[in-house]
Amino acid sequence: MSGPTTYSLTVNGRAVEVQADDDAPLLHVLRHDLGLAGPRFGCGVGLCGACFVLLDGSPAPSCDTPMWSVIGKTVVTVEGLADGDSLHPVQQAFLDEQAAQCGFCVSGVLVSAAALLAAEPRPTEEQVAGSLDRNLCRCGVQRRMVAAVLRAATGAGPDGHSPGDES
Amino acid sequence: MTLPPHLAANPRLSRWLHVTADGTVTLRTGKVELGQGILTALALIAADELDVDPASVRVVAASTALGPDEGPTAGSMSVADSGSAVRHAAAAVRALFLDAAAVRLGSDELTVRDGVISRTDGAGTTTYGELASHVDLDVDADPAATPKPAAERRLTGSDLLRLDLPDKVAGRPRYLSDLELPGQLWGRVVRPPSPAATLRDADVAGAQALPGVVAVVRDGSFLGVVADDEHAADRAADQLRRDATWSEHETLPDEDELSGYLRAGPSTTFTIDEAGGPGEAPERTVTATYSRPFLAHASIAPSCGLARWDGDDLQVWSHSQNVFGLRAAIAQALGIDAARVQVEHVESAGAYGHNGADDAAFDAVLLARAAPGRPVQVRWSRSDELTWSPFGSAQVVDLTAGLDAGGRIVSWDCDIWSQGHTARPGYAGAPGLLAAAHLSGGAPLPAPVDPPPERGAGSARGAVPTYDLPVRRIRGHRLEQVALRTSSLRSLGAFTNVFAIESFVDELAAAADADPLDFRLAHLSDERGRAVLSTAAERAGWSGRERGGDVGTGVAVARYKKGGWCAVVAEVEAVSEVRLRRLVLAVEVGAVVHADGVRNQVEGGAVQAASWTLKERVRFDRTRVTSVDWETYPILRFSEVPQVDVVLLDRPDLPSVGAGEVAQGPTAAAIGNALAAAVGVRVRDLPLTPDRVLAAMDA
Incomplete structure (x- = not known):
């Protein structure tokens, strides 16, 4: 084990320099050194998606991404999806569809969904579900989340109604 | 009219509701948010009964220091038990504010809408906020205060947006694992490799020598580390795991013969229901046997606990389903006065029953003893979450x-x-906390029991x-x-x-x-x-x-x-x-x-x-x-x-x-x-x- 190294990378559009051990996971640096609570620890081995971030645009598990592998890369966390106070359309769609219960998986699901929408602005329902298969949700909110991603893609819900609508 | 049971047990209105001059209504409940949206449902009930904007209601997490004791958040009872208590408490608070408004406005012909109390003749208005300093809620709920009839409820049955979701969708700190207090340290427990394993030996020097390590704790088969940084704690726990040897025993049943295991006994046999005599002889008889295996809670977040000792006083933060039950169990396990223990609820990922929350809190309590005055957060590994949280029975x-x-x-x-x-803290007269059974001289956990029939069996x-x-x-x-x-x-x-x-x-x-x-x-x-x-x-x-x-x-x-x-x-x-x-x-x-x-x-x-x-x-x-x-x-x-x-x-x-x-x-x-x-x-x-x-x- 070597001592701390200084790393330069871009996080949520900002160039940052952090001191970290080579074997420290990116998740640790994001949460503790950069104060970003959005990526959550779920399993530590990249199997649940709760810690997903965009690494050069692709969803990746920050929990088992060591710092030495992210030198010079661009990292976007769920906090970086919003444009200032204005939520990313898929974040807003999650509120419109009330697509969460405990919400612990939501950060990672939003990151996967944002990557999908960037690559495929008009995905089918099957594409949405398939693109979220690396994210686990234990509360059983998957259908609402899929509906929310489709809503974000089209600008409206699949049936034009949401709990947020007047009824 | 009598008070709903949970209000009768906690009749002081100030335990439930508080109104401030800006019109904010603070609602304290003994129920906890597990992702099921209970805080939103209770806020909606309070807003409906008080006739205030739901956005002005702030729901505060359960606390042994300040909130009502409503037992566990379990069994699908929160809306029935806490809901009826909040509804009645809010009705009683509304009546007290209307009394004060009547004095101020010189009329008891009043209507309330969105927190504004008006004379029906339009000759004057006041608000909950303006009256807040004139109304004493440090009184017991009036049993005669009557909640509105169902037909007059404006919000109940509606689709209020969940109060906790904006934080969760934005990725803001909200969960216990996000909480970082001044001077905080991080702990890890090195659990036995199997349910019946006992610690044979551990060389703690290797872990102790690693950078950032504050303490290594060994007590019976309970092993843990405390470090000044989460990554250092992980590294030290890995080292300690390598340096520990355990005695393991074949105590588990054949996973393909669970039926034989469950039938083998010794068992307690009890009649659940019986009616009718032998009756007519059937034309034909059908027989079949069905089963399920053991199931895991498998919450997306591993269990987490946070604790700090200040002299003999203990402060605990937990995602327990029952903060009062956890307080009593900790006090019992350590042989200390429960009055010295305070437990605050902080959210974590979804709980679908009695998971590892209470156990992780107790882990934090034990590790924090090695660092007096400093908060110690313990987070379980995924593997520990899946193997050490209690299972649902086969x-x-x-x-x-x-x-x-x-x-x-x-x-x-x-x-x-x-x-x-059930093996919730306090069951069968025992604390029911995992680590208590691993400590030197710790009593093994009693066999799980069943809730009594009146609590749903x-x-x-x-x-x-x-x-x-x-x-x-x-x-x-x-x-x-x-x-x-x-x-x-x-x-x-x-x-x-x-x-x-x-x-x-x-x-x-x-x-x-x-x-x-x-x-x-x-x-x-x-x-x-x-x-x-x-x-x-x-x-x-x-x-x-x-x-x-x-x-x-x-x-x-x-x-x-x-x-x-x-x-x-x-x-x-x-x-x-x-x-x-x-x-x-x-x-x-x-x-x-x-x-x-x-x-x-x-x-x-x-x-x-x-x-x-x-x-x-x-x-x-x-x-x-x-x-x-x-x-x-x-x-x-x-x-x-x-x-x-x-x-x-x-x-x-x-x-x-x-x-x-x-x-x-x-x-x-x-x-x-x-x-x-x-x-x-x-x-x-x-x-x-x-x-x-x-x-x-x-x-």
Whole structure:
């Protein structure tokens, strides 16, 4: 084990320099050194998606991404999806569809969904579900989340109604 | 009028509600947010009763220091128990504010809207905020304060947006693992490698020498580290794990012979229900046995705890379902005065029963002793979460029924074999905290028990069918010694019992050559049960079991405890694989408080039940639990989740009851029945995996 190294990378559009051990996971640096609570620890081995971030645009598990592998890369966390106070359309769609219960998986699901929408602005329902298969949700909110991603893609819900609508 | 039980137990209004000059209403409840949206439902009730904007209500987490003691947040009782208490407390507070307004405005002809109190003649207004400093809420609730009649509630039954979701969608700190207090340290526990393992030896020097390590703790078989940074704590725990040796023992049953294990005893046998004499001799008799394996909570967040010792005073932050119960258990385990212990609730990921939350809190308490004055956060590993959180018990149900010549059920005989379904802190007179059993001289955890019948029972929950069965005999057999720790998991024994009953009723319908829906309706006189069954069937377009083209349809219905009703129609396609395509649920939980909250809970319950039914099984060899990650304990993924339609039957004339567990049993049975219709053979042992289906087809 070597001592701390200084790393330069871009996080949520900002160039940052952090001191970290080579074997420290990116998740640790994001949460503790950069104060970003959005990526959550779920399993530590990249199997649940709760810690997903965009690494050069692709969803990746920050929990088992060591710092030495992210030198010079661009990292976007769920906090970086919003444009200032204005939520990313898929974040807003999650509120419109009330697509969460405990919400612990939501950060990672939003990151996967944002990557999908960037690559495929008009995905089918099957594409949405398939693109979220690396994210686990234990509360059983998957259908609402899929509906929310489709809503974000089209600008409206699949049936034009949401709990947020007047009824 | 008498006070609702939870208000009678905590009558002081200031324990529940506080109003400040800016009009903010603070609501304290003893119930905790587990992702089920209870804080939103209670805020809605308070706002409705007070006639204030729901946005002005701030709901504060449960606290032993400040909030009411409402026992555990469990059993789908929060809306019934806390909801009625909050409604009455808010009505009493409203009456006190109206009295003060009458003095100020010189009239008792008043109306209230959005926190503004007005003379009905328009000659003056005031607000809750303006009156706040003139109204003393440090008084007991007036039993005569009357909540509004259902017809005058403006918000109840509406779709208020969840109060906690904006934080969660933005990725803001909200969970216990996000909490970082000044001077905080991080701890890790190095758990034994198997349930019965004991520590033989540990060389603590290696871990102690690593950078950032503050302390290594060893007490009996309890091993842990404290470090000034989370990564350092992980590294030290890994080192300590390598430097520890354990004595392990083959204490686990054969995972393929759980039925034999559960039947072997010694067991406590008890009568659950009995009625009718021998009656007429049946024309024919049908017998079948159903089972489920051990299940894991498998929450997405591993359990977490935070504790700080200040001299003899102990402060704990936990995602426990019962902050008062945890306080008592910690005090009992350490032999200290509970008054010195304060427990605050902080949210974590979804809890579906008694998981590792209390245990992780106690881990933090033990490790924090090594760093007096400093808060220590303990977070479990994924592997520990899956292997050390209590499991939901495996269960076997034997059923025998007699049919008369006309195809009516004339006798019903049921035997249930299970471990106990609760081991919450304080059960069986013990603290029930995991690490307490690992400490030097610590007493082993007692075998799990069952909640008493008046609290919904455990292995017996859901065991009495909702059908008209004049002759019935239902018995339970609970193991007195167990190999694996079990406790409450969503719906307890009702999941297996309803799966068994409703699968068996399908088999009886087949024996009677009757349509499963017609057969159920012919034996079900309860109007509420008939309503959900008919509604689900209609919404699903029920036209019999076979849909043609390898698609089968199954139906099931049950009442959860003495509360809500749920009927489910499932559609399964079986070609090269078994695919659950659709679930239609009709649910009636009395007067709906938060409509979208109910729908969300029912959808989520159905999807989780589908995951249990199709995929889940805790694996183990004779020594170790081998389900240690998401590959060895798979759950339903996005592309496997069926379409879910929920129809909500609102009954404003009936008391509100919980919705979080109604879907579990009927969903499992409807899927099993649909699968049987699709493939032509029945699988009676959960989970309904492709291997089991193929084995049944080959048999």
